[in-house]
Amino acid sequence: MLAPTLKLRPVIRQVQGEMPQTLTRILDDGVNLAVWQRHLPLHIADFASLLLSLNEPLAESLVLEMPGEDAEPNLCGLASGFSDLEGYEGFLTDVSWLVSAFACLLGAKRIGLRLRALDKAMCPRFHVDHVPVRLISTYAGIGSEWLKEGVMDRRQLSQAESEPTNxxxxxxxxxxxxxxxxxxxxxxxxxxxxxxxxxQLAPGERRLILTLDWLS
Known part of the structure; x- marks a missing residue:
């Protein structure tokens, strides 16, 4: 009689690279973060910085239907209050590309989009998301923080006194x-x-962040 074969859990790891193909590594077992370390085109970076400098509120959400591989997201009205700023069209084109790539990679048919200008930490404690996968890109300001596996006891998530101070x-x-x-x-x-x-943001500091969620 053959002994049962135990399936070992892969080592949890994170992958980063300078090519967009790096994002496909999120499909690998054991990979819980894939980062495309891109440099924003100057006209998009300038648009995002100018938007934040106006100190206007921005908190928008869309549910995007992506019925087929060739479908383009309907971003009509997104950040329309800033449509007169130079670089707006380039920004929309970039967001559209990210949505389409996200849908293609995951086979997503419905995507939740959020675009926010933040002046404080929205989720200040270390935590995990109860979603399959989320795309995050910070167009202006500082980016999200994360921990390698084993740095913090998962049983103590959201407890301030248990978070790393180093x-x-x-x-x-x-x-x-x-x-x-x-x-x-x-x-x-x-x-x-x-x-x-x-x-954590210093007084007067802001960030422009895009998130995409796989709804179905």
Whole structure:
């Protein structure tokens, strides 16, 4: 009689690279973060910085239907209050490309989009997301912070006194980078969603952040 074969859980790891193909690594077992370390085109970076400098509120959400591989997201009205700023069309084109790439990679038919200008940490404690996967890109300002596996006891998430105080242990997603974060609802990743948090902002500091969620 043959002994039963035990399926070993892969080592939890994170992948970063300068090519957009790096994002496909989120599909690999054991990878709970894939980061495309891109440099924003200057006209898009300038648009994002100018938008924040106006100190106007921005908190918009869309549910995008993507019925087929060739479907283009309907971003009509997104950040329309800033449509007169130079670089707006380029910004929309970039967001559209990210949505289409996200849908193609995951086979997503419905995507939740959020675009926000923040002046404080939205999720200040280290936590995991209870979603399959989330895309995060900070167009202006500082990016989200995350931890490698084993740095913090998962049983103590959201407890301030248990968070690492050594800054050398805290990783950060760069400005303009595109990150895919695997959450607790990704099949096979239960208990290993990426541990991350919003960065603390100094008085007067702001960030422009885009998130995409796989709804179906």
């Amino acid at each position: 800054n050398a242990l805290i990783q950060q997603i760069g400005n303009g980078n595109v990150a895919l974060l695997k959450g607790e609802k990704w099949h096979g990743n239960e208990g290993f969603g990426l541990i991350h948090r919003s960065p």
